[in-house]
């Protein structure tokens with residue numbers, strides 16, 4: 001009733017890559033523009049790398065994502081390499097200066113084994129001293145408590161129909177939050193429901209998994225680049241370096 005392609009288009013409608021409005025998008029864009037070869041892990045519909053090309057990035061840009069519908073949208077630009085797969089599939093050997101997981105894609109790495117395998121693959125893809133930058137929601141802000149049907153968003157899609165997007169948390173188990181995203185028509189008819197899980201790691205836990213994977217944390221910021229992680233913040237921006 002609501003295809004994967006429509007869901008990918010809706011993602012772009014709700015989450016356009018926009019450095020002017022979102023400090024994290026500006027943070028990643030600055031890093032990408034100053035790196036020669038960039039791997040975007042969990043690139044989704046490709047907004048970050050599309051934007052980098054539009055800004056004149058002339059180096060190698062590669063996007064990796066397991067979602068075929070998202071990659072189809074990413075492929076609207078042919079001057080970027082688009083690869084299907086999860087982070088743990090990244091088989092490049094020391095080819096990139098920078099790897100990025102933007103828009104909290106890192107939180108999709110839920111299990112310990114998947115997380116370790118993903119970090120090992122990302123590290124392997126980086127040149128010596130290469131950097132891995134990503135954002136995660138700070139668990140102290142308990143963002144999932146706002147993922148309730150009463151906080152649903154309404155949008156009008158490209159064809160002019162009104163869609164309602166709502167969330168309901170199914171379980172909070174340790175640092176993993178499982179929730180359902182429901183897309184409904186204007187009349188309330190449910191068009192699609194997707195269940196997913198996200199992992200919420202705090203600063204010490206991020207340091208531990210990165211250290212075990214052969215990274216050292218070079219810088220860590222809160223909601224805004226340059227500002228420290230704070231108890232009142234919602235986000236953790238991390239730059240880790242391959243050691």
Ligand SMILES: C[S@@+](CC[C@H](N)C(=O)[O-])C[C@H]1O[C@@H](n2cnc3c(N)ncnc32)[C@H](O)[C@@H]1O
Pocket residue numbers: 015041042043044045046047048064065066067070085086087088101102103104105108109
């Ligand atoms: C919130 S979206 C972010 C997309 C994109 N980075 C952006 O900034 O718009 C998370 C993305 O991570 C991808 N993803 C999920 N599990 C993954 C995994 N194990 N490895 C790599 N990407 C994954 C999803 O397919 C999805 O496109």
